[in-house]
Amino acid sequence: MNSFEDVFEHVKKYCIDVGDIGEVALKLWINALEPQELNGSDAIFHVQSDFQKGVIINNYEKLLKEAFKTILGFDINLIIITKTEEPVNHQVDFEEIEQKHLQLEKSFETAEYDYTFDTFIVGRSNEFAYAACTAVAKDASKGSTYNPLFIHGPSGLGKTHLITAIANEMRKNNSALNIIYVSGEAFANELIDAIKMRKDTTQFHDKYRNADVLLVDDVQFIAGKESTQEEFFHTFNKLHQQGRQIVLTSDKPPKDIKTLAERIRSRFEGGLIADVSTPDYETRIAIIKRKAELLELNIPHEVAEFIANRLKTNIRQLEGAVKKLKALKHLAGSQPSISMAQSVIRDILNDDQPIPITVEKIIAEVSNVYGVSPEDIRSSKRSSQISNARKVAIYVVREITQMPLQSIGLEFGGRDHSTIVYAINNITAGIKKDSNLKELVEDIIKNIRDKGK
Secondary structure: OOOHHHHHHHHHHHHHHHOOOOHHHHOOOOHHEEEEEOOOOOOEEEEOOOHHHHHHHHHHHHHHHHHHHHOOOOOEEEEEEEEEOOOOOOOOOHHHHHHHHHHHHHHHHHOOOOOOOOOOOOOOOOOOHHHHHHHHHOOOOOOOOOOEEEEOOOOOOHHHHHHHHHHHHHHHHOOOOOEEEHHHHHHHHHHHHHHHOOOOOOOHHHHHHHHOOEEEOOOHOOOOOOOHHHHHHHHHHHHHHHHOOEEEEOOHHHHHHHOOHHHHOOOOOOOOEEEOOOOOOHHHHHHHHHHHHHOOOOOOHHHHHHHHHOOOOOOHHHHHHHHHHHHHHHHHHOOOOHHHHHHHHHOOOOOOOOOOHHHHHHHHHHHHHOOOOOOHHHHOOOHHHHHHHHHHHHHHHHHHHHOHHHHHHOOOOOOOHHHHHHHHHHHHHHHHHHHHHHHHHHHHHHHHHHHHH
């Protein structure tokens, strides 16, 4: 590399190969930069207009700096000046905004609901377990006929909610009850500490064997631990003989818990066993709506449907999606939309699930190509450039996502059905007549799909 121009050619190649910049965006914006001088750590360029300068800084500054650092081995200051102004260092610091976003999102992610029967959504997947839990909670003083009650099912389906709801209902009805709630892992660790630290388990025995109600979450953790199982066996026997209520949860039924002592397994199987399974579509919708209600968040039905169709196996994922939507709603100042939901789901989806192409991504890509802002596309502005960008964006959204026309209208500033139909038909007709438009739209769609892989 003998010149600044040579360096910039390598930078452009990096933007294509690593930054996934499409050919259209490269031609319109990156090639608009005229390299002037590499003065120490200052990379100085000329552009023709303030408009070009704004688009490049807002959309490509970070990538360009990254490319220069990779090629040159040090950080540079990107200085872009129009031919009518003096050199100015334009650096935009979004750190404060990003930090605010993260803090807000975290506050809603950690928000907890009261685990009561009122906040539990009942469906075909859990109705038997729910009925058993409510029956147990009604008469804890002398132990129910469902003793022990053993609830099993995969993680994230509401077992902890149910067992906690039992405790909350019992305390509400009788505050004098000695209710002990513990995880299987905590029980094992507490026993180990008692043995190691005190060499005397009397206090440990007294705590658990004098309980009126013993609730053990994830009891499978005691399996394979000889001393823990021995202690749990005697605790279980004493409580059960005295008619004290015992409720247990596990990720699998007793027969499938490997390394569980047979005498403990037989006692687990001597009570009532209830399972919780993956919620069906209707239940998932109800869960989303209820969690949103608890967070005082109004979720449009089509957004709830979108989430329910993509997060199918875990209630915690549904709750997490609602909490993130609440955070985004506060940050953006707008009601939850499908594009918001897409952004949220992207963070929640398992690695083996495809990353969705969001409306936000599509609008951003079209914005870059046409040199307008996403806000312009969603606005009521009617300049030729904005109007064309808007119609192309609507067309591409429909082409890629197959979203209902009404939902697309909501994403574009609340436009009605007829406006969306007109935009799609206009671009469809234009593609047939104008080869340049056809090529441009095809490039946009290809770039978006390539980035979504």
